[in-house]
Amino acid sequence: MATSAAQKQRLRDDVGANSTSLTDAEIDAIFDEAAEMHTDLAAQTAATRVIAIRRLLASSAKLTDYTQNESQEKLSQVFKHLKELLAFWQEELVAAIGASAGSAARFGRTRAIPARVREYPG
Numbered sequence: 263m264a265t266s267a268a269q270k271q272r273l274r275d276d277v278g279a280n281s282t283s284l285t286d287a288e289i290d291a292i293f294d295e296a297a298e299m300h301t302d303l304a305a306q307t308a309a310t311r312v313i314a315i316r317r318l319l320a321s322s323a324k325l326t327d328y329t330q331n332e333s334q335e336k337l338s339q340v341f342k343h344l345k346e347l348l349a350f351w352q353e354e355l356v357a358a359i360g361a362s363a364g365s366a367a368r369f370g371r372t373r374a375i376p377a378r379v380r381e382y383p384g
Contacts, residue, residue, distance in 0.1 A: 265293050277314045277347065283321075284314060292317075302362035308355035315348045 270289045274280060284292075296309035322344055325337035 265290055269293070273310055273314060276311050276351075277318060279314065279318060283318065288317070289314075300359070302358065304358040305355060305362055308351055308358045311351040312348065312355055315344055315351060319344050319348065 270286060273289055273292070274284055277284070292310050292313045293306075295313055296306045300306045300309050319341065322337075322340045325340055327338050328335040
């Protein structure tokens with residue numbers, strides 16, 4: 263799937279990435295993967311965010327905290343914040359899938375017992 267520069271930039275903005283952490287080729291692959299799973303545009307958009315954040319999570323899991331004297335860097339917080347962002351976009355994906363499947367069949371039983379129809383011969 264050919265993606266426009268605007269779509270690529272929106273994806274980077276939504277997941278907090280830049281052109282070095284998510285290259286154009288990676289974004290094209292993410293959009294192709296989302297298109298394989300979903301046909302609805304809103305679901306594809308949310309799925310691209312979920313896939314991108316999962317890939318960023320894999321690389322951020324290696325980051326560690328660093329402390330020296332009075333200065334400190336807490337890079338492990340990146341992983342925690344990405345997990346929270348992933349939860350947000352997964353909820354958006356579920357909502358988009360639910361909105362596109364509005365005409366799905368629903369199964370269950372009736373609440374009221376129907377009245378018997380009595381027929382008398384002759």
